[in-house]
Structure formats: structure tokens, C-alpha cells
Amino acid sequence: MTSLPLIPVDPDAPGARRASMPPRHLADLDLAGRRALVTELGEPAFRAKQVSTHYFGRLVRDPAQMTDLPAATRERLADRLLPRLLTPVRELACDDGATRKALWRLHDGSLVESVLMGYPDRVTVCISSQAGCGMACPFCATGQAGLTRNLSTAEIVDQAVYLAGVAASGAVAGSPPRLSHVVFMGMGEPLANYNRVVAAIRRLIAPAPEGLGLSQRHITVSTVGLVPAIRRLASEDLSVTLALSLHAPDDDLRDELVPVNQRWKVAEVLDAAWDYAAATGRRVSIEYAMIKNVNDQPWRADLLGRLLAGKLAHVNLIPLNPTPGSRWDASPKPVEREFVRRLRDAGVSTTVRDTRGREIDGACGQLAAAEDRDTDRTTETTA
Ligand code: SAH
Numbered sequence: 001m002t003s004l005p006l007i008p009v010d011p012d013a014p015g016a017r018r019a020s021m022p023p024r025h026l027a028d029l030d031l032a033g034r035r036a037l038v039t040e041l042g043e044p045a046f047r048a049k050q051v052s053t054h055y056f057g058r059l060v061r062d063p064a065q066m067t068d069l070p071a072a073t074r075e076r077l078a079d080r081l082l083p084r085l086l087t088p089v090r091e092l093a094c095d096d097g098a099t100r101k102a103l104w105r106l107h108d109g110s111l112v113e114s115v116l117m118g119y120p121d122r123v124t125v126c127i128s129s130q131a132g133c134g135m136a137c138p139f140c141a142t143g144q145a146g147l148t149r150n151l152s153t154a155e156i157v158d159q160a161v162y163l164a165g166v167a168a169s170g171a172v173a174g175s176p177p178r179l180s181h182v183v184f185m186g187m188g189e190p191l192a193n194y195n196r197v198v199a200a201i202r203r204l205i206a207p208a209p210e211g212l213g214l215s216q217r218h219i220t221v222s223t224v225g226l227v228p229a230i231r232r233l234a235s236e237d238l239s240v241t242l243a244l245s246l247h248a249p250d251d252d253l254r255d256e257l258v259p260v261n262q263r264w265k266v267a268e269v270l271d272a273a274w275d276y277a278a279a280t281g282r283r284v285s286i287e288y289a290m291i292k293n294v295n296d297q298p299w300r301a302d303l304l305g306r307l308l309a310g311k312l313a314h315v316n317l318i319p320l321n322p323t324p325g326s327r328w329d330a331s332p333k334p335v336e337r338e339f340v341r342r343l344r345d346a347g348v349s350t351t352v353r354d355t356r357g358r359e360i361d362g363a364c365g366q367l368a369a370a371e372d373r374d375t376d377r378t379t380e381t382t383a
Contacts, residue, residue: 024154086105086159097172102115102159134189139328144323185222241285244284274311283313284312290335
């Protein structure tokens with residue numbers, strides 16, 4: 001792998017940054033918490049709802065536009081409730097503007113990314129839950145750099161709110177103006193940042209002004225398969241969609257492709273997935289990156305089919321997006337078609353994910369890595 005770590009390993013090295021959590025933001029708190037904070041600031045409690053309405057309801061974060069707040073306190077309230085968490089570094093567009101990838105710098109210099117994808121009937125954002133990732137999957141660009149830190153609840157939520165504002169401005173031609181879907185498939189392992197991710201989900205689904213008012217069924221949490229955390233998520237009063245990054249049906253190969261498999265085996269993680277499906281009534285999405293001559297053999301399709309037949313599951317095949325310097329490539333189309341055919345013959349619902357954002361390094365942490373290498377981009381637009 002040639003991609004460089006985003007953060008120098010030695011914190012005392014020249015130019016090293018110390019990762020640190022950001023200031024508190026209203027999206028870290030529920031409405032009661034925001035009221036308490038506003039009261040602490042010596043303001044009437046109802047200001048919490050006013051500022052929340054601007055942020056979540058109107059997607060406004062500029063205090064100058066909050067004309068229902070007294071001019072004297074506007075700046076101070078915005079400063080304390082809406083500190084700037086994400087600074088856009090660059091925005092890349094492709095697919096005629098229907099896919100936009102945003103690279104953000106956080107307050108401590110860490111880089112994370114999000115992707116906005118417009119379709120005729122919906123608008124999806126793919127968001128990050130950590131800066132970097134500690135799961136070390138060898139085919140994933142983010143996994144090569146290691147974990148910098150967890151994102152705060154508000155840093156997670158603000159990616160969605162920010163891009164909801166971009167969608168609302170009509171920037172995604174041919175799509176509805178309202179953000180409808182959120183997938184935790186950006187950088188990081190969401191279930192390794194459990195409490196903040198669950199709090200972020202609560203903000204995303206709470207009706208405005210407490211939150212963004214999304215439907216739970218339109219939120220997908222993707223995981224390498226942290227079994228205790230999957231079980232804990234099943235016990236929450238939530239029913240978001242679970243995506244399990246399986247990538248291999250056998251332990252020998254999965255131990256290599258998803259190293260956490262050395263701790264929780266295929267049988268164990270699938271057990272947890274079926275219990276999640278039973279508890280929530282939601283079909284589990286099985287993610288499978290098709291890697292040429294690695295996991296794409298017909299016998300592996302058959303084995304996967306036997307594991308999933310009759311279960312509340314859907315297979316999402318992802319053509320591998322090769323990372324810079326990787327020895328791996330995507331499976332040829334005929335191999336992919338045969339894999340799909342065998343799964344369907346086994347009675348398993350299967351689709352191949354579209355390759356949105358491929359030319360701007362979508363879906364696998366490559367933008368942040370590219371920024372670090374200072375690569376030139378041809379499709380760049382101003383953030
Ligand atoms: N850590 C979580 C979520 C982030 S990755 C997880 O692993 O599920 C979102 C999805 O993209 C995962 O299924 C991941 O395995 C997949 N992915 C990562 N790198 C990829 C690549 N180079 N090509 C195709 N899919 C990739």
C-alpha cells in the first residue's frame with residue numbers, strides 16, 4: 001500500500017498533530033440538554049428551540065440569518081451552540097453533479113469525508129463515524145492509515161445536515177431537494193464508536209427541531225461485525241438497517257480480508273445478524289466486495305448461498321474499487337454475473353451496487369488519502 005498515514009505516528013514528530021475532540025455543539029445534546037445549556041448561558045430556555053429550528057429545520061447555520069434572535073445575543077448563542085466543526089477542504093463532483101464528495105478538515109486538523117448521491121427518487125449521504133479506522137481491512141484505503149480518533153456525535157450529524165443543505169439548494173440536479181437516506185459507509189467503524197453513533201442516529205431520526213426527521217428505515221449502519229455491539233444495537237429501541245461487511249463465506253479467507261474475523265467468526269457474526277433481523281424485522285444487507293481471484297470463485301458463491309438461504313438477508317455485491325498500490329483488482333463482469341446467478345439460484349436476493357463516484361474515489365477513504373498525497377484532481381469544484 002502506498003497511501004500515507006494521515007497523522008504521523010509519533011506525536012512529537014515535526015508537524016505532528018494531536019487528535020482531540022471538538023467543542024460541544026447543539027447536535028451533541030437532545031432538546032432538554034440544549035435547554036439546560038442555554039439557561040446556563042443566561043438566556044431563556046426557548047432559545048434552544050429557536051436555534052435548533054434554524055439548524056435542523058431550516059438548515060441555516062449563519063447567525064446573521066437568525067433574525068428572530070435579539071441581535072445582541074445572536075453571535076454569542078451561535079458561537080456556543082453551533083461552533084464550526086467541519087471546514088470544507090474540497091468538493092469533487094462527478095456523474096453530472098449527481099455525486100458529490102466532500103472532504104472536511106476537523107478542528108484538530110484530522111480529515112474526513114462524506115458523499116452526497118442524488119437519484120431520481122431519493123438523496124443519500126454516506127457519512128464517516130471516525131477519522132481513520134482501526135479495523136485494518138487490507139483492501140480498504142481508510143484501513144491502511146489506522147485510527148486517528150472517534151468523531152463526536154455532532155461531527156457525525158453535521159456531515160448529514162451540511163449536505164442536506166447542499167441538496168436543499170438544488171445542487172443535485174434531477175433529484176428531490178430533501179435528504180432522505182443516510183448510510184454509515186464513509187470512514188471508520190461505526191460500532192467501534194458506539195455511543196456517539198447511536199446518539200447521532202437519534203438526532204437524525206428525531207423530528208425537527210430536535211433532529212433531522214429522517215425515517216429509521218432509511219438509515220443504514222455498516223459494520224465489519226463487532227458481535228457484542230450488533231447485539232447491543234438490536235436491544236436499542238431502534239430499527240435501522242444493518243449492513244454486514246462479510247466479503248468471504250469462510251473463516252480462512254475472512255480472517256485475512258476482515259481481520260476482526262480472527263475474534264468473531266463467520267458463524268458467530270451471522271448468528272448476531274439473524275438475531276438483529278429477528279429483533280428489528282429489518283432485512284440485513286450482506287456486503288461483499290468482488291475481488292478478482294480472491295473471493296469470487298463459484299464454490300464461494302455456493303457456500304455463501306447455503307449460509308444465507310432462507311434468512312432475512314439481501315446480498316449487495318460491490319465491484320472492488322482498487323486502492324492505490326493494491327495487489328487486488330475487481331472481478332471481471334462474467335465472473336460477477338456467475339456469482340450473482342449462483343446466489344439467486346440458491347434463493348438469495350442479490351444486487352450489484354452501482355459504482356457511483358468511482359472516478360472521485362468513492363466509498364473507501366481514498367479522497368482523504370489523495371489529499372494527503374497532494375494529488376491533482378481534474379473534476380474538482382469549489383467547496
Ligand atoms: N467499517 C464499516 C463501514 C465503512 S466501509 C464496514 O466495514 O462495514 C463501507 C463498505 O465499503 C464496507 O462494506 C467496506 O468493506 C467497503 N469497502 C471498503 N473498501 C472498499 C474497496 N476498496 N472497494 C469496495 N468496497 C470497499
